[in-house]
Amino acid sequence: MSTFPSDLKYAKSHEWARSAPDGTVTVGITDHAQEQLGDIVYIELPVAGRAVKAGESCAVIESVKAASDIYSPVSGTITEVNAELADSPESVNRDAYAGWLFKVQSSDPSELAALLDADGYRASIGE
Amino acid sequence: MLAAIGVAGVEQLFDEIPPELRARPLELPEGLSEMAAARLMAERAEHNRPLLCFTGAGAYDHHIPAAVWEIAQRGEFYSSYTPYQAEASQGTLQVLYEYQSMMAGLTGLEVSNGSLYDGASALAEAILMALRINPRKRRILLPRNVHPAYRKVVRTLVSHQQVELIELPFDPAEGRLDPAVLGDYEGMEATALVVPQPNFFGVLEEVDALTDWANRNGALAIGLVNPVSLGLLKPPGAWGAEGAALACGDGQPFGAPLNGGGPYFGFLCCRKRDIHQLPGRLVGATVDRDGKPGFTLTLQAREQHIRRAKATSNICTNQGLLATAAAIHLTLLGPEGLRRTALQCHGQTRKLAARLSRIAGVEPLFTGPYFHEWAYRLNRPAGGVLDRLMAEGLLAGCELSRDYPQLGSAILTCATETRDDADIEAYAVALERALAS
Numbered sequence: 242m243s244t245f246p247s248d249l250k251y252a253k254s255h256e257w258a259r260s261a262p263d264g265t266v267t268v269g270i271t272d273h274a275q276e277q278l279g280d281i282v283y284i285e286l287p288v289a290g291r292a293v294k295a296g297e298s299c300a301v302i303e304s305v306k307a308a309s310d311i312y313s314p315v316s317g318t319i320t321e322v323n324a325e326l327a328d329s330p331e332s333v334n335r336d337a338y339a340g341w342l343f344k345v346q347s348s349d350p351s352e353l354a355a356l357l358d359a360d361g362y363r364a365s366i367g368e
Numbered sequence: 369m370l371a372a373i374g375v376a377g378v379e380q381l382f383d384e385i386p387p388e389l390r391a392r393p394l395e396l397p398e399g400l401s402e403m404a405a406a407r408l409m410a411e412r413a414e415h416n417r418p419l420l421c422f423t424g425a426g427a428y429d430h431h432i433p434a435a436v437w438e439i440a441q442r443g444e445f446y447s448s449y450t451p452y453q454a455e456a457s458q459g460t461l462q463v464l465y466e467y468q469s470m471m472a473g474l475t476g477l478e479v480s481n482g483s484l485y486d487g488a489s490a491l492a493e494a495i496l497m498a499l500r501i502n503p504r505k506r507r508i509l510l511p512r513n514v515h516p517a518y519r520k521v522v523r524t525l526v527s528h529q530q531v532e533l534i535e536l537p538f539d540p541a542e543g544r545l546d547p548a549v550l551g552d553y554e555g556m557e558a559t560a561l562v563v564p565q566p567n568f569f570g571v572l573e574e575v576d577a578l579t580d581w582a583n584r585n586g587a588l589a590i591g592l593v594n595p596v597s598l599g600l601l602k603p604p605g606a607w608g609a610e611g612a613a614l615a616c617g618d619g620q621p622f623g624a625p626l627n628g629g630g631p632y633f634g635f636l637c638c639r640k641r642d643i644h645q646l647p648g649r650l651v652g653a654t655v656d657r658d659g660k661p662g663f664t665l666t667l668q669a670r671e672q673h674i675r676r677a678k679a680t681s682n683i684c685t686n687q688g689l690l691a692t693a694a695a696i697h698l699t700l701l702g703p704e705g706l707r708r709t710a711l712q713c714h715g716q717t718r719k720l721a722a723r724l725s726r727i728a729g730v731e732p733l734f735t736g737p738y739f740h741e742w743a744y745r746l747n748r749p750a751g752g753v754l755d756r757l758m759a760e761g762l763l764a765g766c767e768l769s770r771d772y773p774q775l776g777s778a779i780l781t782c783a784t785e786t787r788d789d790a791d792i793e794a795y796a797v798a799l800e801r802a803l804a805s
Contacts, residue, residue, distance in 0.1 A: 283644060308669035
């Protein structure tokens with residue numbers, strides 16, 4: 242059974258977003274997504290400094306059975322990526338909410354507000 | 369079935385395709401019986417004449433030990449089909465793994481894929497791979513002394529990918545790139561520089577200087593190499609201070625007969641850090657759950673049967689049978705055999721160049737050092753001379769003016785280890801006769 246922390250926002254495309262007071266949004270994939278993907282073997286991350294739009298593909302997760310695009314839930318500039326994933330992509334399987342992928346300096350706070358909350362996301366995947 | 373999907377006829381399924389793009393009906397004669405077809409083919413085959421081959425230009429007449437195809441044609445290997453994981457035997461996977469290991473060793477890079485279609489598409493794939501590794505300004509520096517057919521294939525495959533192909537001039541005296549001209553291309557943030565070794569004219573490039581220039585300017589060096597030459601020459605992975613990032617080429621010299629221009633195979637090698645951008649199949653060594661060694665297709669998420677539109681390539685195959693023959697061929701030669709083959713090719717070409725240079729009306733086209741191809745200029749149109757030599761049973765070379773009119777009447781010729789001293793003398797005597805008439 243997947244977990245859905247209530248302090249996070251969620252995208253229908255299975256990313257979670259955690260906002261900090263300075264406007265930085267940390268992005269990862271949900272516990273449900275990592276369960277569906279199976280063993281993750283490689284994560285391709287964007288370069289820091291890249292500008293992204295909400296819904297734009299900016300990372301790829303390869304598991305033993307699929308390769309999936311990861312979409313930024315908000316618009317802004319990538320400020321940091323989780324470099325530890327290069328050596329241990331499986332940490333996303335271990336704890337999807339600790340194994341963040343990248344951080345975005347958000348340029349439009351309304352996008353974050355428009356994301357799903359935990360109950361909304363849970364409903365969207367039928368759990 | 370048509371009724372079930374609400375379609376009036378098969379034709380309606382093709383409505384999407386504009387009429388002017390549709391294939392016209394083929395005007396074909398009635399079918400033949402097997403007996404009649406065999407007779408027709410036998411009659412046609414009689415028109416084939418054995419020619420003494422002094423032509424390279426991308427496909428090379430090498431000796432193929434009889435064991436190569438005796439083994440490759442065994443039922444366990446002999447198939448034009450490239451199996452998916454669930455269908456592949458351990459033997460098929462292991463031979464591809466050995467092929468990859470040999471190609472990686474030869475090119476001095478860490479990884480080889482399980483082969484590609486041919487050398488031209490391998491170069492195009494290497495360029496597309498470089499664009500994924502190093503996006504920058506999407507500019508590719510492509511020397512004009514890269515094989516003309518390869519340049520056309522590259523242009524076709526990248527033409528809709530917002531890539532700027534910038535052709536570099538070669539030094540008309542030496543036949544190779546002058547590293548000094550690269551100064552004009554500094555600051556343009558090129559993605560990659562293609563470094564042919566040897567180039568289309570058989571001339572050896574200053575690969576260390578070219579690779580260092582690329583690495584200094586943030587571009588990747590793509591080595592386009594003749595694999596036999598690697599028996600003697602420094603591998604691309606060791607070019608310059610940091611090495612070329614990618615090596616590619618046509619594998620035909622390893623076990624593939626000339627045939628009518630194919631099937632051959634392409635190879636593509638890279639560094640381990642770029643493996644996720646490598647197109648094509650990849651076999652890895654692993655252990656099963658009991659700890660026994662085995663082989664498996666790996667990193668398949670790069671491929672289109674997993675990743676579809678975002679795959680590293682949508683030419684999703686390898687040349688399994690030709691790669692198998694290459695692995696057997698290389699196993700039979702071994703490193704020392706390959707070195708001696710390369711040395712013999714070079715030695716015979718030097719003899720050919722020296723002998724032909726003594727003929728009045730023949731002069732060397734370029735001054736640069738060469739491997740196993742050599743170009744010469746004639747004092748009369750090359751086409752007529754080549755026709756005369758053909759009539760005497762000699763495939764004497766490739767007419768360069770078709771692709772390089774600025775070079776005048778010139779012929780690119782090649783001697784592999786299969787051309788002995790008597791063959792070279794026969795060529796020279798026939799050429800003397802042709803020029804004296």
